[in-house]
Amino acid sequence: MSTAPTPAPTRATVPTPRTLRGARLPKWSPWALAGGSLVLAVLLGLVADMDNPAQLGLIAAVLFVLGTYGVAARVEGRRQAKDRVATSLVWVCFLLAVIPLASLLWETVRQGVKVLDFYFLSHSMGVVADTETGGGIYHAILGTLEQVGLATVVAVPVGVLTAVYLVEYGRGRLAKAVTFFVDVMTGIPSIVAGLFVLSFWILVLDMGYSGFAGSLALAILMMPIVVRSTEEMLKLVPNELREASLALGVPKWRTILKVVLPTSIGGITTGIMLAVARITGETAPVLLLVWGTNFINTNPFADPQASLPLYIYQQYANSAGYGAAYDRAWAAALTLIAIVMILNLVARGIARWKSPR
Amino acid sequence: MAKRIDVSGLTAFYGSHKAIEDISMTVEPRSVTAFIGPSGCGKSTFLRTLNRMHEVTPGGRVEGKVLLDDEDLYGPGIDPVAVRRDVGMVFQRPNPFPTMSIFDNVAAGLRLNGSHKKAELGEIVEKSLKGANLWNEVKDRLNKPGSGLSGGQQQRLCIARAIAVEPDVLLMDEPCSALDPISTLAIEDLISELKERFTIVIVTHNMQQAARVSDRTAFFNLAAVGRPGKLVEIDETERIFSNPSVQATEDYISGRFG
Amino acid sequence: MDTTTQNTEQPPPTPPEPASAATTAEEGRAARGATRPGDRVFLGLSRGSGIFLLVIMAAIAAFLAYRASIAIGKDEGNFLTTMEWNTNVDPPVFGIAVLAFGTVISSIIAMALAVPVAVGIALFITHYSPRRVGGVLAYVIDLLAAVPSIVYGLWGALVLVPHMEGLFGWLDTYFGWTGVFEWQEGAPRSLLTVGILLAIMILPVITNVSREVFRQVPRMHEEAALALGATRWEVIRMSVLPFGRSGVISASMLGLGRALGETMAVATVLSPTFKIHASLLDPGGGTFAQNIASKFGEATETGRDALIASGLVLFVITLLVNGAARMIIARRKEYSGANA
Numbered sequence: 001m002s003t004a005p006t007p008a009p010t011r012a013t014v015p016t017p018r019t020l021r022g023a024r025l026p027k028w029s030p031w032a033l034a035g036g037s038l039v040l041a042v043l044l045g046l047v048a049d050m051d052n053p054a055q056l057g058l059i060a061a062v063l064f065v066l067g068t069y070g071v072a073a074r075v076e077g078r079r080q081a082k083d084r085v086a087t088s089l090v091w092v093c094f095l096l097a098v099i100p101l102a103s104l105l106w107e108t109v110r111q112g113v114k115v116l117d118f119y120f121l122s123h124s125m126g127v128v129a130d131t132e133t134g135g136g137i138y139h140a141i142l143g144t145l146e147q148v149g150l151a152t153v154v155a156v157p158v159g160v161l162t163a164v165y166l167v168e169y170g171r172g173r174l175a176k177a178v179t180f181f182v183d184v185m186t187g188i189p190s191i192v193a194g195l196f197v198l199s200f201w202i203l204v205l206d207m208g209y210s211g212f213a214g215s216l217a218l219a220i221l222m223m224p225i226v227v228r229s230t231e232e233m234l235k236l237v238p239n240e241l242r243e244a245s246l247a248l249g250v251p252k253w254r255t256i257l258k259v260v261l262p263t264s265i266g267g268i269t270t271g272i273m274l275a276v277a278r279i280t281g282e283t284a285p286v287l288l289l290v291w292g293t294n295f296i297n298t299n300p301f302a303d304p305q306a307s308l309p310l311y312i313y314q315q316y317a318n319s320a321g322y323g324a325a326y327d328r329a330w331a332a333a334l335t336l337i338a339i340v341m342i343l344n345l346v347a348r349g350i351a352r353w354k355s356p357r
Numbered sequence: 358m359a360k361r362i363d364v365s366g367l368t369a370f371y372g373s374h375k376a377i378e379d380i381s382m383t384v385e386p387r388s389v390t391a392f393i394g395p396s397g398c399g400k401s402t403f404l405r406t407l408n409r410m411h412e413v414t415p416g417g418r419v420e421g422k423v424l425l426d427d428e429d430l431y432g433p434g435i436d437p438v439a440v441r442r443d444v445g446m447v448f449q450r451p452n453p454f455p456t457m458s459i460f461d462n463v464a465a466g467l468r469l470n471g472s473h474k475k476a477e478l479g480e481i482v483e484k485s486l487k488g489a490n491l492w493n494e495v496k497d498r499l500n501k502p503g504s505g506l507s508g509g510q511q512q513r514l515c516i517a518r519a520i521a522v523e524p525d526v527l528l529m530d531e532p533c534s535a536l537d538p539i540s541t542l543a544i545e546d547l548i549s550e551l552k553e554r555f556t557i558v559i560v561t562h563n564m565q566q567a568a569r570v571s572d573r574t575a576f577f578n579l580a581a582v583g584r585p586g587k588l589v590e591i592d593e594t595e596r597i598f599s600n601p602s603v604q605a606t607e608d609y610i611s612g613r614f615g
Numbered sequence: 616m617d618t619t620t621q622n623t624e625q626p627p628p629t630p631p632e633p634a635s636a637a638t639t640a641e642e643g644r645a646a647r648g649a650t651r652p653g654d655r656v657f658l659g660l661s662r663g664s665g666i667f668l669l670v671i672m673a674a675i676a677a678f679l680a681y682r683a684s685i686a687i688g689k690d691e692g693n694f695l696t697t698m699e700w701n702t703n704v705d706p707p708v709f710g711i712a713v714l715a716f717g718t719v720i721s722s723i724i725a726m727a728l729a730v731p732v733a734v735g736i737a738l739f740i741t742h743y744s745p746r747r748v749g750g751v752l753a754y755v756i757d758l759l760a761a762v763p764s765i766v767y768g769l770w771g772a773l774v775l776v777p778h779m780e781g782l783f784g785w786l787d788t789y790f791g792w793t794g795v796f797e798w799q800e801g802a803p804r805s806l807l808t809v810g811i812l813l814a815i816m817i818l819p820v821i822t823n824v825s826r827e828v829f830r831q832v833p834r835m836h837e838e839a840a841l842a843l844g845a846t847r848w849e850v851i852r853m854s855v856l857p858f859g860r861s862g863v864i865s866a867s868m869l870g871l872g873r874a875l876g877e878t879m880a881v882a883t884v885l886s887p888t889f890k891i892h893a894s895l896l897d898p899g900g901g902t903f904a905q906n907i908a909s910k911f912g913e914a915t916e917t918g919r920d921a922l923i924a925s926g927l928v929l930f931v932i933t934l935l936v937n938g939a940a941r942m943i944i945a946r947r948k949e950y951s952g953a954n955a
Contacts, residue, residue, distance in 0.1 A: 020425070020436060083846035086851070087847070101818075107773075108766060170665075174666070187933050187940075188675070189876020189904060196674070203682065220671060223671075253657035277761055281764065336765075445842065455857070466843035470844070522844070
């Protein structure tokens with residue numbers, strides 16, 4: 001405490017002279033630097049005979065980051081320079097990521113609209129060779145709807161009831177084990193789920209390849225997602241609500257059915273729709289279990305079916321090099337993305353519409 | 358080191374909402390100035406304009422002048438980062454960096470402002486912890502995380518962290534409101550010691566505290582609900598509490614409203 | 616099932632403590648026993664579902680292990696070290712060395728590229744972009760995480776692969792001497808391309824979780840740094856990154872789990888050969904999931920069992936990775952609870 005009475009120390013403890021006025025680069029300097037590095041990169045490209053835009057872009061990005069540091073360090077000092085480099089790096093990250101992701105969406109739309117029309121949606125590939133033009137995805141959409149529908153019918157009751165168990169009853173070692181293994185299940189690769197159904201349903205029980213076999217694998221992938229999201233929603237239901245109902249003498253199970261579940265039904269629906277969107281795009285288990293066909297098979301319980309993601313893969317893989325097949329693959333991909341996006345948007349819409357209560 | 362603050366015509370906004378309007382005052386160096394007033398009257402907002410922390414909140418904007426000795430904090434070419442280095446701040450809830458040790462917490466500001474030799478760093482850390490009356494309690498566990506201390510100790514750690522960089526001014530935003538009475542007393546004692554070296558501005562909800570620690574007191578009030586907060590008066594603490602010149606101040610202090 | 620869990624029905628005498636509100640309240644609720652018939656049926660149903668999930672997990676492990684053991688019993692090679700996959704000959708010779716190598720290498724490349732960029736984007740959204748732009752961006756990236764992997768695969772094969780030639784040529788010219796980046800012509804359908812595509816795929820996943828963690832950094836920690844006169848980057852380094860570190864690690868582990876198990880995107884992009892190449896640019900190699908998808912069509916029964924055996928290895932690897940991620944998350948909870 002000896003320091004207290006001593007007058008303010010005259011010795012400067014901070015080595016840099018103190019001033020509130022920092023030399024600042026003008027506001028337009030990042031843009032100027034960006035433009036400058038772009039020009040320099042193109043010039044360098046001309047000298048070194050490179051014409052790949054991605055390459056030039058990368059060189060420009062490196063020049064931009066280095067240039068920013070150099071200029072800022074000279075004018076504003078090292079700390080500000082580091083800050084500016086971090087800012088420019090973050091921007092570069094953002095641009096780096098935007099390019100492939102934007103390209104993905106753009107290419108799918110651009111290539112997909114080529115053959116996507118009502119004919120394409122309403123016809124199958126029966127009697128259309130992979131190399132020919134024409135044909136459609138009706139059989140694949142049908143297969144996907146049936147497989148996903150069956151998977152949902154299996155997974156949702158199990159998933160929701162498990163979540164109810166964990167939130168409303170869960171205690172002790174069983175609940176802990178279930179929680180843990182639901183987490184573990186979330187991380188199962190889809191192809192492993194497919195292999196399991198293969199070894200159990202097809203190899204051991206000796207059932208055939210069918211849409212339903214695919215649904216079983218999809219259901220396994222869907223269950224943990226439903227459990228997790230439902231659990232989160234049930235936890236949001238205030239305890240007072242349960243107690244109010246119980247205090248009226250309503251039995252617990254009716255409280256859950258009539259009070260808890262209706263309160264959180266919006267969120268639960270959102271979770272289920274997101275899970276549906278997720279499994280709609282799963283290809284690997286379908287490849288192993290549904291097998292694929294060019295014809296319309298409305299019965300998911302017998303014989304191979306088609307499916308939209310599988311259709312994309314088969315159009316791509318079985319007919320490498322034929323433009324017609326690629327066009328169909330892109331159109332199917334666009335359809336698939338559209339379905340998944342609509343499910344996502346509707347799910348989020350429900351969440352937003354229901355959330356403020 | 359301690360500097361005078363001269364505020365003139367200061368107005369602060371959150372987006373289009375005017376939080377405080379047309380405030381002018383002078384804060385004397387090496388003294389404690391307390392801001393009192395009912396909740397929502399803008400005393401914390403005003404405090405945060407004094408080290409340009411207000412503009413950190415999205416939509417935050419300031420008009421007017423704040424002179425630190427002779428330099429306008431809002432003048433052209435002023436670096437807000439440099440302003441915050443010279444005008445330290447202690448917050449309502451103690452906020453030591455949770456992943457840093459006690460030592461690193463105190464040294465955090467020093468390390469930002471250029472390289473220090475290890476011995477020198479240790480010296481300043483010890484001096485700052487002593488200055489915050491915390492040295493004896495933590496000298497054996499400088500390498501333990503700061504979040505392991507009690508609330509009052511954490512707040513003194515934050516004060517040590519703030520004074521380690523030798524600021525010109527120390528702003529305190531209700532530093533005791535999250536603390537128990539004994540820790541509060543320790544902080545109040547500390548404030549009276551620190552005013553020998555720093556210009557201190559403290560926002561408090563507790564009028565006894567304002568009366569105990571401050572030399573001058575400023576009373577803020579809302580003209581009406583939804584209207585911006587204003588400075589009603591600023592004067593010697595003794596006068597404010599015994600014989601204020603404005604009726605509203607007397608009403609507030611005697612507990613008739615607020 | 617486990618008999619000790621049956622007594623969850625009996626209400627235990629311990630009264631709920633007010634201390635840790637959420638969990639004890641739930642226990643209290645559960646304690647009010649299920650005595651009416653309706654309650655008993657409902658409890659039975661919901662607990663049955665939980666048990667059903669456990670049974671499925673056990674069955675997955677058991678059936679995979681059973682079929683795998685059949686396959687490994689017939690294997691004339693060493694299952695772990697053999698660099699061949701001849702399951703349709705008698706006796707079959709196969710091993711997972713090439714697959715393990717390809718899976719690990721492509722995932723490492725994916726992580727090395729995706730994690731820094733994802734952290735950068737997450738910081739961009741939370742701390743650099745204007746708020747409205749950040750909100751829109753977060754929403755878009757959320758949606759991108761939902762794009763099916765087969766679409767990434769199609770795009771990778773038809774758009775990304777042709778664009779890789781420039782990069783491959785450049786790497787070969789300047790870094791070819793290292794051997795790792797040597798390119799002897801051929802389509803750029805190599806492990807490096809796979810790694811890059813996987814990176815693009817897991818980028819939205821890692822970004823989303825990291826962004827969520829960065830958003831939760833308490834305001835007061837950031838203000839503490841600001842008040843000391845820290846620049847924006849210093850605020851991020853002093854308060855945002857330390858607070859978000861474990862969250863980013865677990866996000867990366869989730870992304871890694873995705874990359875390890877990804878099937879279709881790899882199967883469309885890679886031109887598989889059953890060889891370990893010294894150069895990342897040489898077309899060839901394979902991953903567990905891709906190998907299963909590509910070899911499954913023509914596999915005999917032994918062949919299928921062999922693929923199931925490789926799937927079991929993949930299963931165990933992803934379990935370990937996910938388990939590690941969960942442990943990190945659990946530790947983070949304790950840590951942030953102490954400072955809340």
